[in-house]
Amino acid sequence: MITNSVIQIEGISKSFLLHHEGKEKYIALRDVVSRKAKNFLSFINRRTAERQSIEEFWALKNVSFNVERGARVGIIGRNGAGKSTLLKILSRITEPSGGRVILKGRVASLLEVGTGFHPELTGRENVFLNGAILGMSRREIRAKFDEIVAFAEVEKFLDTPVKRYSSGMYVRLAFAVAAHLEPEILIVDEVLAVGDAQFQKKCLGKMEDVSKSDGRTVLFVSHNMSAIQNLCTSAVYMNRGRVEQIGNVHSVIDKYLNQGILESGTRWVGNHKENEFVKLRSVEVFKTRGSDLTEFYIDEAISIKIRAQVYGTIKGLAYELFVNSNNGSVAFSSFTNTMTCEAGEYEVNCVIPGHTFNNGRYVFTIGVSKDYHHFLVKLDEILGVEFHNSPSGLGWQGEWPGILRPKLDWAVKLKNNA
Amino acid sequence: MNSSDSLPEIVIEKGRTETNYWKDIWIFRELFYILSWRDVKVRYKQTVIGAAWSIVRPLLTMLIFAVIFGRIAKLPTEGSTPYPILVFAAMLPWQFFSNALTESSNSLIGNANLISKVYFPRLIIPASSVITSLVDLGISFVLLFGLMIFYRQSPTANIVFLPLYILLAFIAAFGIGLYLTALNVKYRDFRYIIPFVVQFGLYISPVGFSSKIVPEKWKMYYSLNPMVCVIDGFRWCIIGQEPLDTTSFLISFSVVIFFMILGVWYFRKTEKSFADNI
Numbered sequence: 001m002i003t004n005s006v007i008q009i010e011g012i013s014k015s016f017l018l019h020h021e022g023k024e025k026y027i028a029l030r031d032v033v034s035r036k037a038k039n040f041l042s043f044i045n046r047r048t049a050e051r052q053s054i055e056e057f058w059a060l061k062n063v064s065f066n067v068e069r070g071a072r073v074g075i076i077g078r079n080g081a082g083k084s085t086l087l088k089i090l091s092r093i094t095e096p097s098g099g100r101v102i103l104k105g106r107v108a109s110l111l112e113v114g115t116g117f118h119p120e121l122t123g124r125e126n127v128f129l130n131g132a133i134l135g136m137s138r139r140e141i142r143a144k145f146d147e148i149v150a151f152a153e154v155e156k157f158l159d160t161p162v163k164r165y166s167s168g169m170y171v172r173l174a175f176a177v178a179a180h181l182e183p184e185i186l187i188v189d190e191v192l193a194v195g196d197a198q199f200q201k202k203c204l205g206k207m208e209d210v211s212k213s214d215g216r217t218v219l220f221v222s223h224n225m226s227a228i229q230n231l232c233t234s235a236v237y238m239n240r241g242r243v244e245q246i247g248n249v250h251s252v253i254d255k256y257l258n259q260g261i262l263e264s265g266t267r268w269v270g271n272h273k274e275n276e277f278v279k280l281r282s283v284e285v286f287k288t289r290g291s292d293l294t295e296f297y298i299d300e301a302i303s304i305k306i307r308a309q310v311y312g313t314i315k316g317l318a319y320e321l322f323v324n325s326n327n328g329s330v331a332f333s334s335f336t337n338t339m340t341c342e343a344g345e346y347e348v349n350c351v352i353p354g355h356t357f358n359n360g361r362y363v364f365t366i367g368v369s370k371d372y373h374h375f376l377v378k379l380d381e382i383l384g385v386e387f388h389n390s391p392s393g394l395g396w397q398g399e400w401p402g403i404l405r406p407k408l409d410w411a412v413k414l415k416n417n418a
Numbered sequence: 419m420n421s422s423d424s425l426p427e428i429v430i431e432k433g434r435t436e437t438n439y440w441k442d443i444w445i446f447r448e449l450f451y452i453l454s455w456r457d458v459k460v461r462y463k464q465t466v467i468g469a470a471w472s473i474v475r476p477l478l479t480m481l482i483f484a485v486i487f488g489r490i491a492k493l494p495t496e497g498s499t500p501y502p503i504l505v506f507a508a509m510l511p512w513q514f515f516s517n518a519l520t521e522s523s524n525s526l527i528g529n530a531n532l533i534s535k536v537y538f539p540r541l542i543i544p545a546s547s548v549i550t551s552l553v554d555l556g557i558s559f560v561l562l563f564g565l566m567i568f569y570r571q572s573p574t575a576n577i578v579f580l581p582l583y584i585l586l587a588f589i590a591a592f593g594i595g596l597y598l599t600a601l602n603v604k605y606r607d608f609r610y611i612i613p614f615v616v617q618f619g620l621y622i623s624p625v626g627f628s629s630k631i632v633p634e635k636w637k638m639y640y641s642l643n644p645m646v647c648v649i650d651g652f653r654w655c656i657i658g659q660e661p662l663d664t665t666s667f668l669i670s671f672s673v674v675i676f677f678m679i680l681g682v683w684y685f686r687k688t689e690k691s692f693a694d695n696i
Binding site (some may be wrong): 016030032088089090091092093094095096097098099100101102103104105106107109111112115116118120121125129130132133135137138 | 426427428429430431432433446449452453456459460463531532533534535536537538605607690693694
């Protein structure tokens, strides 16, 4: 059979072993020693609880699909659906536990903006470093250097260490390098979550251009449905390690939004993959007052409570909130100021006043970022709330046009009595 | 037929990376150059005294050792060699070894973001981290020659073999470094062991004294230290007053090779799971 597919994914699976016992992220030798000692004792006691504490977790289970040459495929799904694991396997960062992938052509993956950027090095040096890390040869980088710098709009700061760059400049330079890669297959993970809107548009345009003009294939993971809609020619919806639906962008996004949003509740108690800086323990949205605490009404304030564990002193930390409406577009976002947080447990409260939301469903994304451009934690679409018209409300009770429904001050004065 | 058939094909499946391992290292050699260059650049940029530090540290240690072992303990030197030169000729490989070991054993953790975001043969990271120590070694050599001019000591013809011993020092540090850095990914408290090894090693290696003063009955155990063959070799090349003790050299050399094999074997065995564990 002659196919034109450049990516053939055949029954890929990936399992992890979860150790439920340890509270620490890393195994320390002392724990191993003490566990061995404990095991020895429990062996004497003939009562081993140890075995139950290891659980096999399938991040991907039997995932198969093909991607045609020149296609731009969006991969969507909730947190933990296996999107990132799939990309990691395709970029050869981690090996699958089973199955096979055949890739035709050079692959470049962009799982993070500015991987390997070193703060002490200058912009010029970082272009070469980052280019090499992404798989470009020195000759290639040299040939494209001017183009990269022009794209990033940082000509004046080329010989400044990037630690003095604003976060916008940093992201622009990093993306510019990536945008000038010339692989046959480009794998992109959510990197457009950073940077200003205008630059995001420029990047999307660039990705579209390379794909259209040179027949390159793009795999693109994002939670930004409008970006997927604009860029991609088809989409894959993943859920719990499996492919739920594949095909036309609009129908896949519809399915995801309908199903995905229905699944998110008003309270999340978590076990996201930890990093060494911060862990979110729970996120909750609730009402502080009102007669019925389970129904949300558009005229009542709501509170979002985040409980976080910070492991060391972190500078430039900020908590971030993104609110998306039912159709996937961002309704608004809000951030705390950056602050220095010492180790400890934190409770963060954010109050959204009444008369903000329209009626309908909204989903909340919670993030913790460092210096605003680097997410330590991001829990996409972790909460979902359905807002209803207030039972006590007056006036028009049906749908109002618009994403939000703020209560505005109207003043109508009779200026001149006829 | 169609155009995508002409493209190079990559197959990903369980156990596949094993097969093209050494070929991949060759393909990624440019990344190795650039990471080495980054480490060197950052090291001498970050600290104003970066370069000065690599001069001051071996000089001060040499002075202290020369005074304590040469003057106070009055240990014998080799032939007519001034004691400071005896110490400094050993200080060179020792400093190189301890720097390279420290750098390479922390290298994977220090580059965790690269490992979890990009594919390349992981061996490149500890290998490139050792390069910085080579630059330091070069600086120390300049110092040694200054010192030799000062004491009017001319090197012997053996010095042509020095590159071989530098290679041996490299292998000794790299082998153990590979093992430790892989362990470090899994057991984070291994990093506390490394400073201890380095500090302890300084006293059981023939840095402040000559190997010939070690009593014959302990020679066997003493030679299990991989740095014995490296340091004796350096002294033989630079000073050349004492013939090499073949038995002791071979024992120590075997230990170096043993650690090299163990290091590469363990590193490759655990490498696949670095991205999942780091």
